[in-house]
Amino acid sequence: MKKQINNPFILALKAHNLTVEIHHHSAYQIVLSNDNPFTSTINGQLCEHIHGFLIKPHVPHYCVAEKGTLNVLNIEPYSTVGLELSGRFNANQDYIVFDSLSETSAFFGTGEDTFDIYTIIHALLAKLPTIRYDERVSKIVEYIKANYFQQDISPQTFADIVFLSPSRLASLFKAQTGSSLSKYLLWTRLRQVIYLALTEKDRSLTDIAYDTGFYDLPQLNKYMYEMFGMPPKALKHNSDLIQVY
Secondary structure, three states, rough: OOOOOOOOEEEEEEHHHHHHHHOOOEEEEEEEEOOOOOOEOOOEEEEEEOEEEOOOOOOEEEEEEEEEEOOOOEOOOOOOHHHHHHHHOOOOOOEEOOEEEEEEEEHHOOOOOOOHHHHHHHHHHOOOOEEEEEHHHHHHHHHHHHHOOOOOOOHHHHHHHHOHHHHHHHHHHHHHOOOOOOHHHHHHHHHHHHHHHHHOOOOOHHHHHOOOOOOHHHHHHHHHHHHHHOOOHHHHHHOOOOOOO
C-alpha cells in the first residue's frame, strides 16, 4: 500500500535591514525584496538594484538590504519543490536574478504582477506532482515527525520499525524521497529549531538545541550555518517567521 506524503519543506522568513557576510548553504534559496531593490554578490558577480534571486545549494553569496525587508525561502534540495526548481536552471547556471516585478511573476507563474510571498509560495506548491510513497517510507516519515527530539535515533532504529536491514531501508528511502535518512532527520530538527526560535523568543537557544535532538548549542550552530549560512542567533534577532511548510 502506498500513501501520499506532503513533502514540500519550505521555510519562509522575513528579514529586516539585512546585511549577511559571504556564505553558502545546502538549501535552494529564493530571496525577494518586499519593498526596495537590494544588492547581492553571487559567486563573485555583483548584482545591484535587483528585486530577487533564486540560487542553487552551495553557491557562495551575500546580501545587503539596509533599507528594506527581504522575504527568504529556504527549500530542501531533495524535496518535491527543490527537485522541481533544479529543472529550471540551464547548464552551468548557478543562480537566476530577477530585475523587475514582471520577471519575478513570469518565472513563478503567479498570473499577476506581485511580490506577495504567499502568492509565490502557492504558485510553487501548485506545480507539485502527486507522489505516493511506499508504506514503509511513510511510517519512517511519521516516526521522525513524532520523535525528532530523541538524541539516540540511529539507522538501526529506523530499520527495526519497518523490519528491513539498514542498508535496504536507506536505499528505499533515498529512492523515494531523494534524501538520505540522516539529512531528512536533520532538516526536520532544524525546521523545529527555527520555528521555536522565532515564535518563543524568550527561550534560550541552548534549551531549544536540547529540545530538538541536538547534543549542545555548538552542534546546532554548526548545522544551522551549514544549511542556512548563518547561526540561529542571527535568524532569531533579525527575522520574523512567515511559515514552515
